Amino acid sequence: MILLSFDTEEFDVPREHGVDFPLDEAMKVSVYGTNKILDCLKKNGVKATFFCTSNFAENAPEVMRRIMDEGHEVAAHGCDHWQPQASDVSRSKEILERLTGRTIQGYRQPRMFPVSDTELERMGYVYNSSLNPAFIPGRYMHLSEPRTCFMTGKLLQIPASVTPWIRFPLFWLSCHNLPMWLYQLLVNRVLKHDGYFVTYFHPWEFYPLGEHPEFKMPFIIRNHSGKGMEERLDMLIRKLKEKGYAFMTYSEFAQIKLAIVSPCYNEEEVLEDSAARLTALFDELVAKEKISADSFVLFVNDGSKDRTWSIIKKLHGTNPYIKGMNLARNVGHQYAIMAGMMTAKDWSDAVITIDADLQDDLNAIEEMIDAYTQGYDVVYGVKVSRQADPVLKRLSATAFYKLQHRMGVETIYNHADFRFLSRRVLEQLSHYQERNVYLRGIIPLLGFPSTTVDDVIRERTAGTSKYTVRKMFSLALDGITSFSVKPIYGIVYLGGIFVFISILIGIYVLYALISGTAEHGWASLMLSIWFVGGVVLLSIGAVGLYIGKIYKEVKRRPLYNVEEVLYDDQNK
Numbered sequence: 246m247i248l249l250s251f252d253t254e255e256f257d258v259p260r261e262h263g264v265d266f267p268l269d270e271a272m273k274v275s276v277y278g279t280n281k282i283l284d285c286l287k288k289n290g291v292k293a294t295f296f297c298t299s300n301f302a303e304n305a306p307e308v309m310r311r312i313m314d315e316g317h318e319v320a321a322h323g324c325d326h327w328q329p330q331a332s333d334v335s336r337s338k339e340i341l342e343r344l345t346g347r348t349i350q351g352y353r354q355p356r357m358f359p360v361s362d363t364e365l366e367r368m369g370y371v372y373n374s375s376l377n378p379a380f381i382p383g384r385y386m387h388l389s390e391p392r393t394c395f396m397t398g399k400l401l402q403i404p405a406s407v408t409p410w411i412r413f414p415l416f417w418l419s420c421h422n423l424p425m426w427l428y429q430l431l432v433n434r435v436l437k438h439d440g441y442f443v444t445y446f447h448p449w450e451f452y453p454l455g456e457h458p459e460f461k462m463p464f465i466i467r468n469h470s471g472k473g474m475e476e477r478l479d480m481l482i483r484k485l486k487e488k489g490y491a492f493m494t495y496s497e498f499a500q501i502k503l504a505i506v507s508p509c510y511n512e513e514e515v516l517e518d519s520a521a522r523l524t525a526l527f528d529e530l531v532a533k534e535k536i537s538a539d540s541f542v543l544f545v546n547d548g549s550k551d552r553t554w555s556i557i558k559k560l561h562g563t564n565p566y567i568k569g570m571n572l573a574r575n576v577g578h579q580y581a582i583m584a585g586m587m588t589a590k591d592w593s594d595a596v597i598t599i600d601a602d603l604q605d606d607l608n609a610i611e612e613m614i615d616a617y618t619q620g621y622d623v624v625y626g627v628k629v630s631r632q633a634d635p636v637l638k639r640l641s642a643t644a645f646y647k648l649q650h651r652m653g654v655e656t657i658y659n660h661a662d663f664r665f666l667s668r669r670v671l672e673q674l675s676h677y678q679e680r681n682v683y684l685r686g687i688i689p690l691l692g693f694p695s696t697t698v699d700d701v702i703r704e705r706t707a708g709t710s711k712y713t714v715r716k717m718f719s720l721a722l723d724g725i726t727s728f729s730v731k732p733i734y735g736i737v738y739l740g741g742i743f744v745f746i747s748i749l750i751g752i753y754v755l756y757a758l759i760s761g762t763a764e765h766g767w768a769s770l771m772l773s774i775w776f777v778g779g780v781v782l783l784s785i786g787a788v789g790l791y792i793g794k795i796y797k798e799v800k801r802r803p804l805y806n807v808e809e810v811l812y813d814d815q816n817k
């Protein structure tokens with residue numbers, strides 16, 4: 246995700262260098278540069294956020310109209326850029342909302358000076374982008390501040406992007422003065438590490454400053470200004486688009502488009518109730534501006550034999566949140582989740598997977614979203630109470646996790662398939678082409694920043710669980726054999742034990758022959774044959790299981806086949 250922004254203000258930089266510069270001349274420079282920026286954005290078909298001072302907005306109504314007409318976001322940048330006041334937080338919002346007729350959701354303090362988060366939250370701002378956490382002595386020396394997005398109360402802080410570790414800034418000055426290949430290399434480094442990139446420029450950078458020595462601008466500001474900056478911005482946008490990165494406004498970023506993927510197998514008894522509960526949850530999260538209004542629930546029908554798919558189709562026709570996906574046949578829980586995630590990743594910013602019976606804690610979903618805004622790409626729902634589960638399921642589940650741990654499978658204890666995944670995690674997951682899908686083992690291997698939230702299990706509202714003890718045993722076996730070779734080593738160790746036992750038996754036999762106490766009989770012989778024979782068959786079976794998995798991987802058959810997708814007019 247690319248968050249491109251422009252501090253759209255009256256041109257006052259000459260005043261910083263002792264040059265008296267009137268407002269009308271300052272506006273000519275800024276208006277010229279803003280139009281050049283808009284031309285570049287329109288040419289490349291991308292959206293950006295314009296942080297506008299009320300001074301600029303009042304003196305350039307035509308440009309403001311063009312910004313809005315071409316689909317860009319308007320955010321607040323104070324009133325007078327040269328002399329910011331504490332009251333600008335409220336005044337600039339009021340003026341911009343009056344002039345634009347839009348709700349202003351974001352704020353950036355002029356020159357990225359400190360600003361009161363309490364006042365921003367009181368005025369109803371959704372996000373603040375007034376932090377450059379760089380390693381630059383002066384106003385950008387913020388080494389103790391987080392370098393990625395974080396929450397302060399209800400306010401999302403969106404710092405400008407800096408490189409990991411050394412915190413090298415990648416804002417406008419860097420783009421002016423670094424070779425473009427190096428700048429783009431650093432940008433790619435941030436994208437790989439953080440999953441998104443935040444940067445900002447100014448309209449006056451796109452004015453030919455080098456032709457105006459009377460401005461007394463230093464070289465690092467004049468360098469590549471005007472046409473050179475147009476070309477650099479165009480190149481940056483094109484290179485990022487070629488790599489498949491999406492451009493979005495800051496408000497779109499602050500309100501993520503969430504997809505909940507829910508696999509369904511014979512869930513006709515609970516589906517309508519689950520849809521109603523998820524709808525109520527989405528309405529609440531949209532009202533809190535935690536997610537965008539176009540977030541959705543994707544029910545994945547895994548070859549159900551009852552009315553599950555017909556109910557999903559009915560819900561899709563009456564509920565704008567509900568989307569549907571019908572698999573051609575029953576492929577199993579893990580494959581169904583994978584199918585839903587790989588489909589939803591192209592339509593959303595993040596995905597939460599949850600079983601259709603909604604026994605998992607829906608209250609944890611908001612906590613997952615908050616964790617995402619704090620920089621976590623993976624959030625696991627960890628069961629803290631299983632009182633709602635039957636005794637047998639509780640005992641088998643506990644044994645399941647302990648067995649996995651003993652076998653060396655790297656999983657999250659007491660975590661099933663209730664989890665939050667960002668789009669960049671899903672993109673990486675899509676490269677895992679293995680046939681033996683065990684998501685609880687694969688996802689921790691991806692290595693993205695992760696955390697956990699508490700998941701209190703509740704009773705089903707209707708119907709019975711389709712996850713039987715047999716299926717849990719099968720899942721455990723798949724997980725162990727897909728991520729651990731300890732069973733093979735166990736066979737080797739068992740063979741060593743039998744060799745040792747055979748030596749002891751050999752010593753006993755020799756002693757019996759020498760002492761003349763040997764008795765002819767068949768009991769011990771039969772016992773040994775049956776015991777050893779059982780161990781041999783077990784060993785052959787374990788080896789055969791691994792060979793079978795290799796056989797399935799080599800054939801490279803699709804994990805699933807999609808019969809139909811219900812996503813508005815995108816039916817397939």
